[in-house]
Amino acid sequence: MAKFTDYNLKSEIYAALAEMHFDKPTPVQEKMIPTILQGRSVVGQSQTGSGKTHAFLIPIFEHLTQASEVQVIITTPSRELAAQIEHAAKQIANQFVPEKQPKIGYYVGGTDKARQVNQLDAGQPQLVIGTPGRILDLSKMGKLDLHTAKTLVIDEADMTLDGGFLPDVDSIAGALPSDLQMMVFSATIPQKLQPFLKKYLNNPVVEEIPSETVIANTITNLLVGTKGRSKDEVIYHLLTMGSPYMALVFTNTKERAKELAQYLRQNHLKVAEIHGDIKPRERKRTMAAIQHLDYQYVVATDLAARGIDIPGVDLVINDGIPSELEFFIHRVGRTGRMNQAGTAITLYNPDEEQRVAAVEALGIEFEPKNYVQGELRDGIDRRRRRQRNKSTTKLDPTMIGMVKKKKKNVKPGYKRQIKAAIAKDARFKKRVATREELRASRKAKKKASDQTHRR
CATH class of the missing domain: 1.10.12 (Lyase 2-enoyl-coa Hydratase; Chain  A, domain 2)
Structure with a gap:
């Protein structure tokens, strides 16, 4: 088993790792850090919550110099993911003495562009983190000097593709030197991403970190039927029957998120909301408040399922099964991170049997439960019931x-x-x-013929 001390890193990085209580590298970090330190381009594929962020941040900070120019660009498909990476980067940067502290530029849509321009006029950051559109916008304005960067990280590449941001990333990559070190990290590598990878990656090291399950084995998946019961009521009791450190409730629509959050507040729970109707600045303030543990309960749409790392989430509740099954994996992956135990509870109605079966086909194993008199009790295994029905x-x-x-x-x-x-x-x-069908058919024809003759 590798240790972080095997990598001979800067003392400031070790101080940051100690402060974050990182004792040993995760499998993706163990595979990728040595290769990235060698300056190789990489494609890393592993499940959510596996530690991809620090797999590239640790070697990036090891290679950063004191030169006041853009050295590394990290693109993400969402503001929330960019904020998460910036937070992780600052945890390392803060360990350096002020005069040697790397300068981090954070550029995402929905933030004050004029202020960012003024900051860039005063000097270039060494590490750029942001969404592709805003980074490219500042570059086209002649304010952000991308051409000096030697490293480009594309995080959550599959989500970048799905969100339509790949052309912007392509433009950013095209402005960088030919000897660029590129790192692509993703939960999946879609076929449509291959032309982009072939265009910019020359003989990269490809690492797919296998997992025994599609989600971390530290997560307990419970399936709870809601036949004849109010989902609002069930969710309220599930949130309050224990004492979760941090609970995330996912809904399929922003309208449902608002409705559920209002119900929980009426029942005296302090609830944060994260969905598309929350303005960017308000969302940023809400995320900061969540990070500071001002909220114990968060109601969110799938906007939060990818790229948001809320520390300490030990309970995830699915108000329903998402329309895109991939999001189920990302929802549940908000808990059970970094080898910590977590519980995910999925609510379903009887008319969602096929959706549940589709999730199970992904490799998810549910423990059936019933909510009875304030507690969760063992339920009937749906699969066994279906098999019994088939054999009758x-x-x-x-x-x-x-x-x-x-x-x-x-x-x-x-x-x-x-x-x-x-x-x-x-x-x-x-x-x-x-034979009976043919006989009946002949009789019907004969009858019709007789009726015609009578007329």
């Missing part, structure tokens, strides 16, 4: 007798003989049914 094909009395007889006289091949007999019986029934 009715046989004729003669066939049942044959099966019983064969079971009494167990001989080699008896199961095969039973199956063959059942199949033969089914074929016979089908022929009889076909």
Whole structure:
């Protein structure tokens, strides 16, 4: 097992790791840090919550120099993810003495562009973190000098592609030197991303960090039916029956998020909201308040499912199964991070059986539970019930007798003989049914013909 001390890093980085209580590298960090330190371009693929952020931040800070120019650019597809990375970067930067502290530029949409321009007029940052659109905008204005950068990080590349931000990232990459070190990190590497990777990556090191499950094995997944009960009521009791350090409740729409948050507030819970109707500045203030533990409960849409790392989330509740199943993985991945235990509870109605089965097909294993009299009790395994239902094909009395007889006289091949007999019986029934249908059809035609002649 590797240790951070194996990497011979700057003392300030070790001080930051100690302050964050990082004892040993995660698998993705163990694989990627040595390669990145060598200056190689990399493509890293691993599940959410695996420690990708520090896999690239640690070697980046090791290589940063005192030169007052842009050296590294980190692009993200969302403001929240950019804020998370900036926060992690500042935790390391703050360990340097003031005169040697790396300057970090944070540029995302919805923030004060004029202020950012004034700051850039005073000097260039060494580390740029932000969304592709704002970074490119400041570059086109002639304020942000990207051409000096030697390293480009594209975080959450699949989300960058899905969000339509790849053309902006392409423009940023095109403005950088040919000997660029590029790092691409993502939970998945879609086929549509391949042309971009081939364009800029020359013989990269590709690391796919395997996992036994699609989510961390530290997460307990519970499935709770809500037949005949109010979801609002069930969620309230699930939030208050224990004492979660931090609980995230995901809804499928912003309207539902508002409705649920209002209900919880009416029941005297202090709740934060994160969704598309929250203005960027207010969202930033809300995220800061959450980071400072001013809120214990957060209601959010899938806007928060990717790229937001809220420390200490030990409970995630799905108000419903998301329309895009991939988001289920990212929702649940907000807990159980960095080998910490977490619980994810998914609520479902009887008409969502197919959606639940689709989630299970992803490799998710649920523990069925029922909410009864203020506690969660073991429920019936849905899969076992479906299998039992499938096995209730009715046989004729003669066939049942044959099966019983064969079971009494167990001989080699008896199961095969039973199956063959059942199949033969089914074929016979089908022929009889076909003949009856033909006979009925002929009778109907004859009747219609007779009626025509009478007219």
